[in-house]
Amino acid sequence: MGGALAALDAGYQVREIQEAAYKHQMMVESGQKAIIGVNQFVTDNPPVSSSLRIDPAQTQAQIARLQEVRAKRDSNRAQKALKELDRVARSTENTVPALMEAAEAYCTIGEICDTFRAVFGEQGHTAAI
Numbered sequence: 792m793g794g795a796l797a798a799l800d801a802g803y804q805v806r807e808i809q810e811a812a813y814k815h816q817m818m819v820e821s822g823q824k825a826i827i828g829v830n831q832f833v834t835d836n837p838p839v840s841s842s843l844r845i846d847p848a849q850t851q852a853q854i855a856r857l858q859e860v861r862a863k864r865d866s867n868r869a870q871k872a873l874k875e876l877d878r879v880a881r882s883t884e885n886t887v888p889a890l891m892e893a894a895e896a897y898c899t900i901g902e903i904c905d906t907f908r909a910v911f912g913e914q915g916h917t918a919a920i
Contacts, residue, residue: 846847854862860897860899861897863897864897865896868896869898869902871896872892872893872896872898872905873893875889875892875893875897876889876890876892876903876906879909880906880911890903893906
């Protein structure tokens with residue numbers, strides 16, 4: 792064919808992609824390829840139409856409990872535990888003892904997760920196409 796540019800000019804790659812997509816769709820429609828919730832294990836139940844609503848009063852009560860825990864805990868111990876968790880996460884050491892110390896120092900799940908995010912970052916999410 793004369794290389795990649797000649798193949799592009801001749802439309803080879805586009806045809807191959809179209810053919811692969813067509814074959815894939817035919818396999819899905821015939822049941823040869825299983826897509827859960829599309830052609831296999833499909834439910835007759837309607838989709839969820841509403842989501843859980845949290846009472847704003849419960850939200851405020853939880854925020855108040857969190858603020859109380861933070862006010863009563865030993866802040867130096869909590870910061871030291873988070874600093875150690877950060878150090879351990881950056882090493883090859885077992886993180887469980889540092890996690891336990893952070894929990895025992897009343898570090899919040901958010902603080903612990905923030906520490907891990909600072910070390911490892913976040914996994915990106917993409918919408919399904």
